Amino acid sequence: MxxxxxxxxxxxxxxxxxxxxxxxxxxxxxxxxxxxxxxxxxMKLKPVQGQSDKVSKANVFNRLLKKDKNKNAPPAEDGIHDPANEGSHVLQPPKVAYVGLPTTEFGNYVDWVQALQKGYLKPRYDRMDPKVEPLVMDLDIVRPVKASMPDVVFPHKPHTQWLHCSNCHPKIFIPQKGANQINMAAIMLGEKCGVCHGKVSFPITTKSCKKCHSKPKPKNWKPPLSQASVKNPWR
Amino acid sequence: MKLSLDFIVKWKAILFALMGSVAIIMIPQSAPAEYADVVINNYADAAGMRPAVFPHWYHRIRFRCKVCHADLGFKFKAGGNKITMAKIIDGQFCGACHNGEISWSVENCGMCHSGIPGTPTQIHGSTIQKLVAPQYKALSDKKRVQ
Missing domain, CATH: 1.10.287 (Helix Hairpins)
Known part of the structure; x- marks a missing residue:
C-alpha cells in the first residue's frame, strides 16, 4: 500500500x-x-519441471553446476573469438585436429600425454629442427600425503617429454627432497603444480584426482587424529 | 482494497523480472571456448584492435612446451610477457615463428587479433575461473614479494 x-x-x-x-x-x-x-x-514463478508443483524455482537441482554445452566448439562460435572478424573463420576448428587422438573427460578432452607417447603427435622439441630429440628423465618422485588421499607420484617422464628442466627448476620447484611445500589450495590458485595444471595441462576436477594421487596408502594406515580430538576432555 | 492488492502483486512480479534481467547481464556467461585458450588484452583494446587469442591446443600439437616456454622465454602467465607488435617484428615472442618462414607472417592481423573486443586477459577454462567462490584478487607486482 x-x-x-x-x-x-x-x-x-x-x-x-x-x-x-x-x-x-x-x-x-x-x-x-x-x-x-x-x-x-x-513472471509468475513457475514450478520446476518434473517436480512437485510446490517446489519453488529457486530450489533447482545443481544450481551452480555449469555444463560444457558445446565442447570443442569451432573458433567463431566459442564465445571468445569475434564472429565478425574474418580471421576467426579461417582458424582450424579443434574437432578437426583432434580426430584419432586418445580422449579424456576433462580439459581439451584429449589425453595429450598418451597421444605423444603412442606417437599420434610429433611436436617439435626445437623451433627449427624436427629431428631434435627431447632429454627424457624417467624418475618417479613419491610425495607422502598427510591426509587420507593416496600419496602423490610425480612422474618426470611425461613432464620431460614436453618441458625442459629449466621450466620448473629451480624457480617453481627447488630440486631437493622436502624443500617444496605443496597444498591443493595453492595449486588451485595457480602456484606450484597449478602453474600449468588447471590452466593448460590437465585440470583439477574430481575426475583427475587419481592421476596424481595414485599410490595407495599401506593397508594398516589410519588417518592421524587431530589434536582437538586427542586432547578432547570428554573423550 | 482488493484492486490495490492485485496491484502490489503485479508490481512485485515486475520488480522480480527487472532484478532477474539485471542478474542475467551481471553473471559472466561461460563461453564454450577451448581449454587453455589465452586471451591477451594488455594493449590491444586501447590501440583499437581486437584482443589476441592464443590457442594452446593448436600449438602443442606442433611444438612441445619447451620451445616457447624455455627457448623463447614466454612466462607461464597470461598477459605476463608484455608482447607488442614491435617485439614481434623484431623476432621476439610470436615473431620467432610467425615470420613467414616457420609460420604465416604478421600481415594476417585478424588471425591473432580475433577476440571479442573488451574481453579481459585470461586463460579460458582455468581452475580459478571455475571456482564458485569469489576469486581472490591477485597482488600487484609491486606488492608481491618474490
Whole structure:
C-alpha cells in the first residue's frame, strides 16, 4: 500500500508497464520475439519441471553446476573469438585436429600425454629442427600425503617429454627432497603444480584426482587424529 | 482494497523480472571456448584492435612446451610477457615463428587479433575461473614479494 502512495503508480496503466519491461528484457538478453511470450508467462514463478508443483524455482537441482554445452566448439562460435572478424573463420576448428587422438573427460578432452607417447603427435622439441630429440628423465618422485588421499607420484617422464628442466627448476620447484611445500589450495590458485595444471595441462576436477594421487596408502594406515580430538576432555 | 492488492502483486512480479534481467547481464556467461585458450588484452583494446587469442591446443600439437616456454622465454602467465607488435617484428615472442618462414607472417592481423573486443586477459577454462567462490584478487607486482 505504501509503495502505491509514494509512487503515482495508479496513473500508469500496468499492462503498458509490463510490455515495456518485457521489451527491455528482450533487448538486454537478446531474446527474440518468439521467446518474449514465454518470459511473460514465466513472471509468475513457475514450478520446476518434473517436480512437485510446490517446489519453488529457486530450489533447482545443481544450481551452480555449469555444463560444457558445446565442447570443442569451432573458433567463431566459442564465445571468445569475434564472429565478425574474418580471421576467426579461417582458424582450424579443434574437432578437426583432434580426430584419432586418445580422449579424456576433462580439459581439451584429449589425453595429450598418451597421444605423444603412442606417437599420434610429433611436436617439435626445437623451433627449427624436427629431428631434435627431447632429454627424457624417467624418475618417479613419491610425495607422502598427510591426509587420507593416496600419496602423490610425480612422474618426470611425461613432464620431460614436453618441458625442459629449466621450466620448473629451480624457480617453481627447488630440486631437493622436502624443500617444496605443496597444498591443493595453492595449486588451485595457480602456484606450484597449478602453474600449468588447471590452466593448460590437465585440470583439477574430481575426475583427475587419481592421476596424481595414485599410490595407495599401506593397508594398516589410519588417518592421524587431530589434536582437538586427542586432547578432547570428554573423550 | 482488493484492486490495490492485485496491484502490489503485479508490481512485485515486475520488480522480480527487472532484478532477474539485471542478474542475467551481471553473471559472466561461460563461453564454450577451448581449454587453455589465452586471451591477451594488455594493449590491444586501447590501440583499437581486437584482443589476441592464443590457442594452446593448436600449438602443442606442433611444438612441445619447451620451445616457447624455455627457448623463447614466454612466462607461464597470461598477459605476463608484455608482447607488442614491435617485439614481434623484431623476432621476439610470436615473431620467432610467425615470420613467414616457420609460420604465416604478421600481415594476417585478424588471425591473432580475433577476440571479442573488451574481453579481459585470461586463460579460458582455468581452475580459478571455475571456482564458485569469489576469486581472490591477485597482488600487484609491486606488492608481491618474490
Amino acid at each position: 505504501t509503495i502505491i502512495k509514494i509512487l503515482p503508480l495508479k496513473q500508469v496503466p500496468s499492462k503498458l508497464a509490463v510490455i515495456a519491461l518485457i521489451c527491455l528484457f528482450a533487448i538486454v538478453s537478446n531474446v527474440n520475439a518468439a521467446e518474449t511470450g514465454a518470459t511473460k508467462k514465466s
